[in-house]
Amino acid sequence: MRLAWDMVRHRFAAFAGTFVAIALGVGVVAGSTTLWASSQPETPQRLSATPVLVHSPSVGDNDDGYPEYRSWTIAEAAALTGRLAALPGVTAAIPDPAFYVQRVVGGRPTGDPETALTEGHAWSSAALGGYRLSAGAAPARPGEVALAGPAPGSRIDVLTARGPATWTVTGTTDGPGFYVADATAAALSAGVRLIGLTVSGDAEAVAAAARSAVGTDGTVLSGAARDRLEPESVTRIRWLGAQLLIAMVALGSFVAIFVVASTCALSAAQRRREIGLLRAVGATPGQVIRMMYAETLVVAVLGGAVGVPLGALAAPLLAPPLVAAGLEPAGFAVTGQPAALAGSFALGIVVALAGVWTAARRSSRVPALDALRDAAVEHRAMTRPRWILGVLGIAAGAALLIALPTMSTDAQSSAMMGAAMLLLVGAALLAPVLIAPLVRLTTWPWRRGATGMLVREGTLTGARRVASTAAPVLLTVGFAVLLTGTVSTISQSAGADEAADVPAALVAAPDGVPGLSDAAVAGQPGDSYLSSHALVTVGGTTTRYGVAGTDGLTGVVLSRELADLPRRLDLRFPDGTTTTLPVTAVRDDAPEAILLPRDLVRRHDPGALTPAVLLDGPAGPATGLRVLTARAYVQIDIDEEGEIVQIFLAVLLALGVGYTGLAVANTLLMATAARREEFRALRLAGGGTSHVLRVTSGEALLAVATGTLLGGTVALFCLLAARRSIEEEIGQAIELVIPWGQNVAVALVCALVAVVAAGVPVLRARAGSR
Amino acid sequence: MTITTIGTAVRLRAVSRIYGTGESAVTALDAVDVDIAPATFTAVMGPSGSGKSTLLHCAAGLDRPTGGEVSIDGVSLTGLSERALTKLRRARVGFVFQAFNLIPALSAEQNVALPLRLAGRRPAAGEVREMLAEVGLADRARHRPSELSGGQQQRVAIARALVTRPAVLFADEPTGALDTTASREVLRLLRTAVDRHAQTVVMVTHDPYAAAHADRVLLLADGRVADVLDHPAGAPEIAVRMARLEER
């Protein structure tokens, strides 16, 4: 251990690559996991003052794995509230109906449309958040409201599912939300799903009593369990953020292992002589392995010691951008996560040891006699395991690509990613073989000049060294082409698909609101439907379906996919009421799974909104409405999705390119530094520094070109294979879109880093020799 | 010549070393028999390419002969695993090369302690310092190899080779890269080790003056022992024998 420490201290340059890779890797992982661990579900603030909450019963999980709840009917809720209020220790049982309301200022709807859907509440429920009036009086009649901000007596414009209204402010609250008289709230909301209990004494005792009182009519939540009441929209945002963070952790660790492995391999090759000497004076192969592990452990501990604080400090700085990008909910704050930091530190050590593994094993086989040989000569470019693994990787990757069309759609994308990784790693392993012919080809025009000759011969004899530089470039360019190509191709074809589904040329679409109110729709010529949902119970299982309330219907009309449902449907509406209706028709072009008469939907879902109106005449003016072309309307969704995908792409590519830069720079720094003698000889032979620089830059560019070419080719093959399988499946030609600009940029960054990294040691050597 | 198996520090029997195969095969050692008596100083001489280094590597267990048997301190090296061979080398063999004997990252002191540490032994207090003092470098204990002269580096290497009190110390042209004064110092050290500590030393050299320090000179030619010179009278005599060998 002592020996390892001295080794590391003495030749820190050789370990710098490992150190930086581990420090950055641990930093990325520590930051990501801290953010991820900080993003835990929370009790919504407006329920935080309520120790015991009763939720309406779940009817099972939906396809996304979230529980699906039904509402209590007004009568059920009233009965339950009465039962709960009578329990000992309960000071009040308060039902919490929520409804859509949005403030309109200067004719423009304000605030976030999505959160506005549940901004309206009954006045009595203000107590659930511990909110009080700071001025004025509670709302008592329709058209009266209490909220934070405006002074009592003022009038505000609002928008509800019915349309625009002007309300009188009766009181000012010290918490967010619009509070109206309880009866008004009940009329505007679609059923009650939550009853809060304020208690005196022990909350857990009350919760237990409530549990037996409620039985199967609901779920009683107390303490930390109340966190489950986080709105699904917020949970979804956290989920999206978690996807990015998980990808960052995975990529960060994978690339860190890669960089550490290539750094260790190179430094082991350069230290062959030293290791031979150790073997000569009596180090067993096991001791050599242990020494290299110990060295790497020292570097990993140092790297971790830098990386952990780096990640811990960076995490809070990343929170605001994540919130802005819609990847963490508003109000997200980073908390200290010692477990995440400790885990990242440990991961750094595991990554480092995994990276040094092959290099250590190889070094342990160095014969003692190598102490007497000069290390600079590369014996063989390819070792047998390298051949075997390389060919296996290519073969397995190709087999996966060929088998692609036979797989299920779900398996295809992961199979393609797997194939790409196998092919890229295979190509990286076989790169030394491919480098010789590529070098001959590319240096052909310059074969007569001295520089051309030196670059050519240098790269041909140092194929392995060139391959170490080309490998990270290969990986990055490969993944860049693959990712950008996939994303662009999918968004291009998806856009075309959805636009085809929108028949009318012009659409009256929501503008700053979650959907169109009845009043806004009333003025528009054209087709529209009310968007709602219903729970359908068939043979004991309950499923939630989208419902469209349309004109000119009697009974239930089903879309084609639901044609198998029974002819009489048991439906439960958002307001909690149940009914059984006859199925009268099955339709192909239904906008939702189930079609119901509009007034039926309106009656059972007072909060239902209209997604858009397909216009067949000039649109009338209305608040929160704008007219768009069908294409632009569809594009809104695509852009929203595309924006997040672009963020994902940008972050992952930046991470990938960053690490490549590191790997390339490190390899070249080490390699060029080790070639000082060679370059001194070149200078003695009459070459100037510019000559040496030309040689190092030429070689670096050659390596980058090789990596780019190989990576790009592999990725292109993967994309073509993926396109073929998708085309076969949907029976329609797809245009392959590859954003060349982005990929060329990636390659150029690699080239720039490579030239600089190869040149710096040369210039430093010259500065030193003067 | 009487052969005593007991009390032989190194014994080579019909040792051959052939590099490569087929047409390009080079016979570096051709069925060599050599016995090195304990507490003696043996010099190995011969023209370039005669197999001196190969002989030394095979005798020291750094290289495996293609035929014959090598024993060190009565232990046969034939059939030993790499690990066992390493341990034997660590315990019974010391080694000094022409150059690059020291680990650049370690101080003189640490380099000397290395074989002990590799054997899993904590050097006793003063043990390493004493060794350095013996080669006259007590004041350079904390210096790195790059801060030492070539002669000093060789002396550290000798201290490193002797610290385990090995059965044999092998040295391959230890003075090859040194000037006369430094050479003399190194040779004096080796001679002292033999005389004072009954150390067995085998040294390859090109220099008759260096060989004159030995008790016995083996002259190699074409992979065979061509001549043996016991108790050489001095450098001139060795030079004459060498010249005669090269003439043949």
Ligand SMILES: Nc1ncnc2c1ncn2[C@@H]1O[C@H](COP(=O)(O)OP(=O)(O)OP(=O)(O)O)[C@@H](O)[C@H]1O
């Ligand atoms: N690794 C090797 N591979 C092939 N041939 C070798 C190898 N090492 C030595 N030889 C050959 O074996 C023969 C003996 O080499 P050796 O190094 O033992 O000579 P030497 O007497 O030490 O010479 P010098 O005085 O020049 O050091 C030479 O012909 C040499 O070319």
Ligand SMILES: [Mg+2]
């Ligand atoms: Mg030699």
